[in-house]
Amino acid sequence: MKKFEEKTLSSKKIFTGKVISLQVDDVELPDGKTGKREIIKHPGAVAVIALTSENKIIMVEQYRKALERSLVEIPAGKLEKGEEPVLSAKRELEEETGYECEKMEHIISFYTSPGFADELVHLYVAHNLKKKENAAPLDEDEFVEMLELTLEEAQTYMDEGKIQDAKTAYAVQYLQLKKAMTS
């Protein structure tokens, strides 16, 4: 899909960081005029809907410096270089929660902020969880606390703004839809 394609006239790298990089492109717009696009490059990420045997949703609370507050989110993390998303999902689940699963089912991948960033989040459902002994540790700059919430509690957390990110909101709604369709 290339409708209204914007051709790159020049591209200037502004910043290359550990997580993101920033470039500004000069583009030719569909009407022949020129414009500027500010673009963030991101390696992509995974997120995991994981339910315990009591049907509770596993969440993690962590501080988000960009927001200067903590959020409760489903387990998630960045893709490492060259890493297959499904393996990344298993790794993040283990690191953040200590759980492993028999099967990771891919349900959707979406761009989080297509207006300025290429971050693509791959969302999975983890089936048949079990606690792993000697689970892989978190990255050294990661601090998270695990929670287990019923679907009703997750909805309350959303109403209260404790859950307030797109992937977790999608995940909670996914479980609500599943429940509505089977009841």
Add this chain to the structure above:
Amino acid sequence: MKKFEEKTLSSKKIFTGKVISLQVDDVELPDGKTGKREIIKHPGAVAVIALTSENKIIMVEQYRKALERSLVEIPAGKLEKGEEPVLSAKRELEEETGYECEKMEHIISFYTSPGFADELVHLYVAHNLKKKENAAPLDEDEFVEMLELTLEEAQTYMDEGKIQDAKTAYAVQYLQLKKAMTS
């Protein structure tokens, strides 16, 4: 919510653009060590679920330079400086689709990429649409084509990857959940 707060030791502004700005913060982690956080500041955005009198979902196709492809999305756009989100939602709906509505109902606000950006998207449902004569025009660097999709068509677009952004995926699922709960 300040759990695992990361105190700012210093903050360096790297870039200030038309849409986003970038800073890198040195932080004190909860264990007393130091770390770096790459942070994108964004003015926030609105997105609108708008149904025609035939119950079709209004979408717009536009080119997303960050992805080098076009996407089909619900009408959306950035907040202008000091603009109230509900007024921004009305403005974007009118500019991108030529429709106005009697009532904008707020349903959720979510952070799109809390790991690196503060962008908050406010999602609305527009009630009682009508075509507006002399609707406000698009920004001069915006090119969009309007589509009207049934819920089934929107799901097909998702399966085919034509719809692949978080806010639109959430919106389609929202309408599916609403349908499941009333049928």
